[in-house]
Amino acid sequence: MEATAATPDSLESSSRLWSWITTTDHKRIGILYGATAFVFLLIGGLEAMLIRWQLMKPDNDFVSAETFNELFTMHGTTMIFLALMPLSAAFFNFIIPLQIGARDVAFPRLNAFSYWVFLLGGLFLNASFLFGAAPDAGWFGYANLTSIQYSPGVNIDFWAMGLQILGIASLAAAFNFIATIINMRAPGMKLMRMPVFTWMAFITQFIIVTAFPVITVALVFLMFDRMFGANFYNPNAGGDLLLWQHLFWLFGHPEVYILILPTMGMVSEILPTFSRKPLFGYPVIVYSGILIGTIGWGVWSHHMFASGMGAAADTYFGAASMLIAIPTGVKIFNWIATMWGGKIRFTTPMLFSIAFIMLFTIGGISGVMHASPPTDLQQTDTYFVVAHLHYVLFGGAFMGIFGAIYYWWPKVFGRLLNERLGKLHFWLAFIGLNVTFFPMHLIGMLGMPRRVYTYSAELGVGGMNLAATIGALTLGFSTLVLVYNIWHTAAKGEKAGKNPWGAATLEWAMSSPPPVYNFSVIPEVTSRLPLWTVGGMNEIPDVPPEPIHVPGGSYWPVLAALGLVGFFTGALMHSLWVALAAAAVLVVSVFKWAFEPFEM
C-alpha cells in the first residue's frame, strides 16, 4: 500500500524507495508500521476465515488437523504481535511527537531500527509457512508440548525466535518513546497537560519495558531446552511445567493491557472531539490507566485457575482480577459522562468509539465471569473465553483502532476517508462481530473446548458454529470495505485542512500532512486543550521564520536489523557460520551507527 507522499517539500530525495528504506522521520516510520501491520492484519484475518470455514459444521474436513493447529496458532500470534501491537505503534510513531509538540522522537535511528526488526521478525515468523512448518503449539506454546520430544520439527523454533525478534523491536521502541515523552514535551506541557492518548501510550511503554524481559527469559529457557538439552521444562529432571505458564502469563497479562491501553487513549481523544466537550475526569482517566497498568502485574494466574495452584493462590488471583474491573468501569463511566451534555456528531470515528464502549463493556463483564476461579473451572479453555477475548480485542482494541484510522487519516495523508464507506464498514463490522462472537459464549458453555479442529454433531453446537462462520465472513468483507475506501480516497478524497474535525490537541495545529519538521516554531502551551482554549498556545506560522535542520536518513539501522534477524536465522538453521556472519554485520552496523554524525 504505497501511501501518498507527505507534503512535497518535505520529502525531496533521490529515489523514493531508498528514502523510505533509510528514513528516520517518525511520520514515515509510522506510515511504514501502519501499512505493514495492516497487511499482517489481513493475513491474520484470512487465517481466521479458514478456521471458521473448517468449524462451520461438525466433522468437517476442509483443512487437516495439522493445518488447523498451524492456522489457529498463527492467527493468535499474528493478530497480537504482528497486527494489533504494530498498529498501536503506528499511531505512537506518528501522533505522539505531534501531540507533545516535538520535531521527532528522541532517537530517530533507533526508531527506524525498531520498525525494520519488526518487519523482518514478521517475515521470519511467516516464512515458516513456506517450509510447511508453521508454529502449531498455540500462541501461548505451553511447555512440554513445545519440547523437542513432542514438537521435533522447526515449527516451534520459528515461533520462539520470531517472538524474540519481535520482543527486541518492541523493547527498542519502548525506550525511545519513554525518553521522548519525558524529555521532549513542548514548553508549558506539564505531565498533567499531556493528551490522553500520549498518557496511555506512556503507561503502555512502561509495561512493555518491564513485561518483555520476562518472556525473553522464558523463550531463552525454551530454546536452551530444545537446542542444548537443558532441563528448565523437563519434569523428569525435577523441572516444573508450570514455570513456563507462570513466566508466560507474567508477560501475557500485562501484554493484554499493552493491547488495550493505547486504544483507550485513542477513544479518549475521539469522544471529546465529536461531543465538542472536554474529556470528563481527565485526571481520573489518567490515574485509572496507571492503576490498570500496575494491578495488571498482580493478576496473571487467572489464566491458570485449572492448573491446581491451590485455594490460597486462586483466592488471591481471583480477588485481584476482579479488582481490575473497577478502574476499567470508572473509565467507561467517564467516557459516557464526556458525551453527556455534548453536541454529538456521528462521524465514523465516533461510531467506532461508541461501539468500543458497548462491546468492551460486554467483554469486561464476561471477563469478570471467569475471574471467579470456580466458574472458571467451567469456562477456561472453552469458546466462552474465545468470545470474551474477541469482545475485548476485536470489539475493544480493533474497533478503537479502526476509529483512530478514520480520525487521524486526514492528518497523516491530507485527505479524509469517505464517510459513507466508513459507515458501511462500521455497520458490517458491528453486526459481523456480534453475529460471530456472541454465540460463542453459548457454544463454550454448551461444552465446546478451544483449539479443536472439529467437534461431534451430538455436541449440539453445529448451528451456532455456522452462525459464527457467517458472521466471520461479514467481518472479513467489512475490512475489505476499508481497503476499498483507502484506495478510493487516495486520489479523490476530500482535502483535509489543518483541523478537519475541530479537535483540541496539538497534532491539529499544523498542515495535513505535517511538514517534515512538524512545527515551524516550537509550540508553547498553557492548557490541556490548546486549540480549544483562548491563548492556549502560541501562533504556529505556516513558514518557519528561520531554517530548521532536519536530520537525513541512515542505512545503519536497517543493516543492523538484517544482522540481528540473520543471527536468528543462522541459529534456526543450526549453522554457526551464518549466525557468526550475521552477528558480525550487526556489530559493525552498531559501531558505524554509533559513530555516524547525526545531528538532532
Added chain:
Amino acid sequence: MSTAAIGHYTSTGQDTRKIAFWTFIGSECMLFGTLIATYLSYEGKSVVGPTPQEILNIPLTSVSTFVLLMSSLAMVLALAAVMRGDTRYSKVWLATTAVLGAVFLVFQAFEFTQFVDEGLKISTNLFGSTFFVLTGCHGLHVLVGVIWLATLLIMSARGKLGPEKAMNVEIAGLYWHFVDVVWIVIFTVVYLIQRGPAA
C-alpha cells in the same frame, strides 16, 4: 547533572540518553530478576548430579567479586578524569576498568571449564541449566561492557574523549556499575546462600 551541556530544550533538564539508559537498566532488572527467580525456585530440586555445595568454588569467586568491585572504582575514577579533561588518567583508568573486567571473564571461563570437567554441563541437571544461563547471561553483559570500555579507550587515545563527551562515559559507567551490582546479588544468592539439601 553537570557532565554535558544540553544542546537543545528538554522538558526535565536531564540528558535524554541518560533517561533512556536508566529505563534500560530498569528493564534489565526484570531480566535478571526472572533469571534469579528461576534459579531460586529450582534450587535443591535437581534429581541427579553435582549439587552447589559440592562444586561451587567460593575462594575463586570471592576474588572475582573483588576484581569486579575494583573495576567499579576504576570506572568512577575514569569518569572523574574525563570530566576534568585529564587525558592521561582517563586512559589509565579506562584501561584498568577494561582489564579488570577481562580478568573477571577469565576467572569465569576457568570456572565454567572446571565445572564441565567435573561433570556439570547445562544438560546435567536443573542446577546446571539455571546456573549456566544465569551466570552466562551476566558474563555476556560483562563482555559487552569490556568491548564498550575498549572503544572508549580508543576514542580517548585518539583525543576524541574530551569533557564535552563525558556523558558517553557516564552512561558506560552506569552500565558497568549495573553489571557489577547484578554480580553482587548473584554472588550472595547463588554462591554464599546455598539453600537446598546438601548432597
Added chain:
Amino acid sequence: MNLDRRSFRRANQLAVLASAALLLGLAGCQGPFPQSTFSATTELGEDLSGLFWMIFWWGVAVFAVVQVGLIYVMIRFRARPDQPDPAPIHGHTALEIAWTLAPAMIIVFIAVPTIQVIWKEAGTDTANALQVQVIGHQWWWEYRYPEYGIVTANDLHLPQGRPVELQLTSADVIHSFWLPRLAGKRDMILGRTNRLVFTPDSVGEFWGQCAEYCGTSHANMRFRAFVHTAADFDSWVAEQTSAPAAAETLNDLERRGLAAYREVRTPASNSCIACHAIQGISAGVLGPDLNHMGSRSTVAGGTLENTADNLAAWLRDPAAVKPGSLMPNTGLTESEIAGLVAYLHSLR
C-alpha cells in the same frame, strides 16, 4: 446530517433484533447437550453454575446501566443544527466517587461467594471417597481403580452417591480433564497430581473432553462417564475383574484374531503386544489396556462408537480416524481385521 441519524437508528434496531433472534432461535432448536455446563448433576457442579448465574445477573445489570446510559446520551445529546457549543465540564468529584464505589460494591458481592466456594471445594473431605487415578496420554484416557485393581480406558464408571476423588496426572504433555455435567475441569500435568472431588448424584451417561491443547488430535481426546447405581457398579467391577475367557472357548474367527494379536510383525513395534495389555497374553503399557475392551462404549479415544465396522475402520487406518495417532498402520489384512474385531469384542 438527517441521513446519519435515521440510518443509524434503523440499523441499530436491526442489530439488536438480529442478535436476540440468533441467541433464542438457535439455542432452542438443538437437542440435549451432553457436555453442557448448564445442567450440572453434582453438588460441585451446582456450586459452579450457581456462582455463574449470580455473576451473570450482576453482569446483565451493569450491562443494562451502561447501554441504556449510552443510548440515552446518543439520542438526547446528538448535535442539532446551529446548537451552541456545550459548556466545557471537566469533572465532578462526587460522581467519580459514586461510580468507583458502585463497582467496588458489586465486586465484593461477587468475591465473597466466590471465596466461599473455593475453600468449600478445596476442603471437601475424601475419607471414604473412591480413588480413581486418571492418566492423560496423547489423545486417550487411562483410568486405574487401586481399590479394585482395575485398569481401563476412555470410559469412566462411577457409583452413585459415593464421593469420588480423581487423582489427575499426565504421561506426556499437559491435558485437562473436563466433565462439564459432573465436575468442571482440572489440568493434568506431568510431574504433578491434581485432585478433583465430587459426588455423582444421578445415574446416566455424561460426556467429557480434553480442554488443554495437547497436539494434533486434541479434538479427538474424548471420554464418557457412566454413573451407575451401587448394584450396577458392583456388577461392573465384577465383570472387569473377571479373567478373560480361556482360549479353547473361542470360536475359530476369534481364535484367528487372537493369533493376529499375538503375531510379532516387522518392525516389532508394529505388533499389538508391543503396546497393549491383555491379562495373560501381553503387558504393553504404551497403548490402552484392552482387558474387557468389548464392554467399552467407544473406540479410538472416545471418538467412535464401539461397533464392529468402527473398530475395523480404526484398525485399518488409525491416522485417518485420529490424525497424528501414535498407533501405527500395521498393514493388517482384511481377514486379520475381521478376526481381531471378533476377538476384541469377545473380551466382555
Added chain:
Amino acid sequence: MSQEVLEKPSAHPSARVYLSIAAILTAITVVEVAIFYIPAIRGTMVLAPVLLLLSAGKFALVVMFYMHLKPDSKLFTAIFTAPLVLAAAVILALMTLLGAWVY
C-alpha cells in the same frame, strides 16, 4: 517529575569519597565470605538474612554513589526503583508459587 528549569549541576564527589566507598565494599565482601566459612552460622537459618542484608548494603552503596543516583534527579530514582521493586516481587511470587520455600 514536575518540570524543572535546567537543574543546578551537582559536582561529582572527589576521588577520596570513591576510595572510601571502595574500601567499605571490600570490607563487606570480606565479612560476607568470612561468615560463609564460620560453621556456627553456616548451617543455621540466620545465614541468609545476614548475607542478604550485607549484599543489599553493597547494592545501595554502588547504586547511590557510583551510579550517582543519590544526588541525581528523582526522575532516575523513580525509573530505576519501580522495575527493581517489581523484579523483587516477581522473585518472591515465583518462589512461593513454585514451592521453593521448602527446607
